[in-house]
Amino acid sequence: ETIITEPVTANKVITLSNTRKWVMPTFKTTAAVQFTYEGATYNVNGTLKTPNIILKEGEATITLVSGSGNIVISYREGKL
Numbered sequence: 001e002t003i004i005t006e007p008v009t010a011n012k013v014i015t016l017s018n019t020r021k022w023v024m025p026t027f028k029t030t031a032a033v034q035f036t037y038e039g040a041t042y043n044v045n046g047t048l049k050t051p052n053i054i055l056k057e058g059e060a061t062i063t064l065v066s067g068s069g070n071i072v073i074s075y076r077e078g079k080l
């Protein structure tokens with residue numbers, strides 16, 4: 001399982017790398033956080049897991065817009 005923990009700062013870009021199998025990541029925050037992914041904006045205060053965010057093969061980026069605390073992004077990379 002891949003786990004990325006980052007402090008939240010505005011305009012910070014986080015790169016998520018994934019292998020062949022598409023995965024739905026889980027986002028956990030210690031406070032309210034707003035981020036963008038592929039042109040859509042998401043708000044999370046606690047835990048978010050949505051089929052609107054799917055990581056495909058390669059690299060994807062999310063951009064933190066606002067908030068405080070930490071964000072933890074977890075997903076299981078794999079190959080079919």
